Amino acid sequence: MPRSLIDNDKEANLSEGIDRFITFNRYTIFLCLTYELVILSQVGNVIYMLFAAASPDIIGCGMTIFNKSLGQREACEQYETIIKFGNHSCQPILKYQFRSVGVEWGYFCSETVKVKNLVSFQMFGNILGGILFGQISDLFGRRKV
Known part of the structure; x- marks a missing residue:
C-alpha cells in the first residue's frame, strides 16, 4: 500500500x-x-x-395600394417608378411591426442598405474598441484608461 x-x-x-x-x-x-x-x-x-435594422414593407403609395401577391422587391420597384415619374409627390404606405430606424428616417426599399451599414459600423466599432481599449488598459492600468 x-x-x-x-x-x-x-x-x-x-x-x-x-x-x-x-x-x-x-x-x-x-x-x-x-x-x-x-x-x-x-x-x-x-x-x-x-x-x-428591421426594414418596413411598403404596401402602397398615396392612393395606390400594391397587389398583395407582389414580393417586397417588386413593390419597391413599383414605388420607385411612381416616385420617378410622379415628381416625388407620393406618400408611401408602410407596414411594420414597430418603429425602427428605417421607418423613422424613411429608409426603405433601396435605402435599407444605409441602415445595414450603420449596424455593420457599430459592430466593427465594438470589436475595434474592445481590442484597442483592452490593450491600453492592460498597458496603463484600468483606472487610468
Whole structure:
C-alpha cells in the first residue's frame, strides 16, 4: 500500500487553506451582480441593432395600394417608378411591426442598405474598441484608461 508523500496533518492543513479561497461571501455576490449588469448593457446594445435594422414593407403609395401577391422587391420597384415619374409627390404606405430606424428616417426599399451599414459600423466599432481599449488598459492600468 503506497504511503502519501504528505503527512495527514499537512494534507488537512492544505485542504483547509484551499477552502479559505473557495467561499461564497458578500463580495462574491457583489461581483457576480456587477458583472451581470455589465453584460446586460453590452448585450442590450448588440440586440438593439438587430431590431433597429428591421426594414418596413411598403404596401402602397398615396392612393395606390400594391397587389398583395407582389414580393417586397417588386413593390419597391413599383414605388420607385411612381416616385420617378410622379415628381416625388407620393406618400408611401408602410407596414411594420414597430418603429425602427428605417421607418423613422424613411429608409426603405433601396435605402435599407444605409441602415445595414450603420449596424455593420457599430459592430466593427465594438470589436475595434474592445481590442484597442483592452490593450491600453492592460498597458496603463484600468483606472487610468
